[in-house]
Amino acid sequence: MTTTSPLSPPSAPTAPPQPGPAVRRLVTAQGLAVLGTTVDLTLTGVVGAHLAPSRVLATVPFSLIPLAAAASTFAWSRLVGRAGYRRAFGVAPAFAVVAGLVCALAVQLDQFWLFCVGTAFVGVYQAGTGYYRFAAAESWPDARARAVSTVLAGGLVAALVGPFLATALTHATPTPYVASYLLVAAAGLAALAWNAFLPRSLAVLGRTDGVAAATVVSAADQAHQADQSDPADDGVRSRAVLWRQPVLLGGVAAAALAAFAMMSMMTAGPLAGTDLGHSEGQAALAVQLHMVGMYAPGFVVARWIGRFGERRVALLGTAVIVVAGAAALVSPSLPAFVVAMAAVGVGWNLAFSGGSAMVAASYGPAERGRVQPVSEVLTTAAQVAGALSAGALATASGWPALGGGVAVASLAVGVALAWSGRGQRRSRDIRRSAST
Structure with missing residues (x-):
């Protein structure tokens, strides 16, 4: 000592x-x-x-x-x-x-x-x-x-x-x-x-030609991969093993929700805003606040993730998206419209940052090809669904329905994230009990 x-x-x-x-x-x-x-x-x-x-x-x-x-x-x-x-x-x-x-x-x-x-x-x-x-x-x-x-x-x-x-x-x-x-x-x-x-x-x-094997991986990553790997596959887990991880499924769900909510409300917002009686300048202001909300939290979200964890930050993002959808649902006024556009931007950053960090934590360098493209396709598919849904609801009458749909989807993902976190804690407790 x-x-x-x-x-x-x-x-x-x-x-x-x-x-x-x-x-x-x-x-x-x-x-x-x-x-x-x-x-x-x-x-x-x-x-x-x-x-x-x-x-x-x-x-x-x-x-x-x-x-x-x-x-x-x-x-x-x-x-x-x-x-x-x-x-x-x-x-x-x-x-x-x-x-x-x-x-x-x-x-x-x-x-x-x-x-x-x-x-x-x-x-x-x-x-x-x-x-x-x-x-x-x-x-x-x-x-x-x-x-x-x-x-x-x-x-x-x-x-x-x-x-x-x-x-x-x-x-x-x-x-x-x-x-x-x-x-x-x-x-x-x-x-x-x-x-x-x-x-x-x-x-x-x-x-993935072997050159990347020189990439430095942290000790925590090595331990996580060793715990999850398939011995018959030289430490590289199969897709079935990778995609059974709660951290990966939760991360993709959070990122996909963020993509869906942002794309649907951002696509419909400029057109619905003018139909709601707001000027083009007011709609542009809402877009600007939306964009600020998308990127400004980046200066603090890393500290929040370090303190509270990726899953809790993603969960907070889903809650903020619920607020955005509720604002669009309950009122056509300019303040409610601005709150909806700005809040969905903030919620996107939190859910997307937390979800992306969860995804990045779920695989090793040799496994990225089994995770990254699938994760990106699922997230982008959510964007497509959001954009297409906005096409039918980009009017004053459709804006509340779009907000309600976004709020419901966010609630569902939030419940799933909370449940997966509970399952992860239970698994850790079981492993600790078995080790003692």
Whole structure:
């Protein structure tokens, strides 16, 4: 046993770990991705209503974003597995450039089908950038939750600036909205330049050809994997074993709920807001507060996760989403509309951050291909369901029904998260009793 001399100076408190270069660079990459996304969140529903031959089709362009993301998720996962995160992230912004140019051309030519093609390219880009948080978690394995929330927080400045730029550029060209979509292309070009200089460590992370075996895994991760692994599979668990984990199922459920709630209310919000009697400026303010709510909690959510755990933060997110849905359900007033839009943004951050951290904690480096793409497809499918449901409810009469549906879905996921946490505690108690 070591002793400390009374004359020895007290040891200095351990400084909290700082993010590595990969996480810091991914923060800016996330901000550039969100900058382009805010244009679509702010304007695509409105532009779709102008271009569509029928109002029923107004949200189809927005719905194609998550649909294309779901369709391309496995392709991105395969590219990451073969070439590493750095190569995949170097390619992804090219789709934003194409998307912005095609959408701008579609608006100029008044072609609805071409606009749909452009928004589909946005979805492919979003699927690629969705792996930013996984790359951050793997590059900082001892602080996965902080890595995820730090990267997500990188979108805050873009969330503040994006909606204003999108609306400010509306009439910058003779044909309205053309300049706004050129902004998407410009953000993609900036991301191409930025991602070309991502750290070389990201070229190794993600690869499944054996090179990634050099990735450093924390002692806690090794113990967890050893406890859960199948001895017949050299420590790599089967999909059946992986997908029976409560932490993985709960994490995916929380992330999927966040995606569904955010996409449905964000898609319907701008159109429903004007139908409720609010001005376009008021609707834009609600969108801005929504975007701030999506990314501002990133500065504190990592500390909350460290103190309370991923599951409890995800559970808090579901509760905030219930508030958002209830606000839309009970009143068409401007304060209720703003609360609904802002609260669903905050709830998205908490549920998505907590859920993503739960997912990242459920697999080892060699198992990512059995978890990441499936998790992303399920989350993106929830986005598709949210966007499609919003298409039918993007009116003043449909807004309360949408809010009620979001509240009910969030309650269901919250109950499931609470129940799974109770089951995990019971399992730990049983193991402790058996060991003693």
